[in-house]
Amino acid sequence: MRRSDLLTLTGLTVPVFNAWRRRQALPFPDPKDSGWGDYSIQNAIALDLAVSLDQLGLAQRTAGEFVRSKSDELFAALRSEGRNTAFGCMVFQDVATARDDEKSLQLLPFCCKFSELDTALSGQIPRPDFWPARRGLLLVDLSDRIDELFIRAQISSDPSGLTKQLEAVVA
Secondary structure, three states, X not given: OOHHHHHHHHOOOHXXXXXXXXXXXXXXXXXXXXXOOOOOHHHHHHHHHHHHHHHOOOOHHHHHHHHHHOHHHHHHHHHHHOOOEEEEEEEEEOHHXXXXXXXXXXXXXXXXXXXXXXXXXXXXXXXXXXOOEEEEEEEEEHHHHHHHHHHHHOOOOOHHHHHHHHHHHOO
């Protein structure tokens, strides 16, 4: 897929995409293209999720690294559970070394069906004496994000091709 289609699907502008690239925050290996690129539909989904986590408060680089580290689990869940998937992390901060930066954060990931979210989260909570300061819960509704990608695919340069690629990834 061309970079222009990737940007259409994710809703990013060229300057914003280039900022993610300069910060080495892309949630996939950077193809170092000159504008054409060689991107996949999985790259579009991963970038859209990283942007969503960034909009929820994670730094771009942290969001990109987090999505990259969880991409296998994420795409397995999309294939098995489809759009009924919750993706995100619980965010804790070590109060003993609390700083106002991303390095003092502990991200506890989850990727599960919405109906199993309580169980998934209860298994993630650390001992209170270890990470007592919970900063929040960052939750991305994959059904919402995938629906948005399908809508944006319709205005791309290859609407039927991108729609077929999305359908192949999502159960």
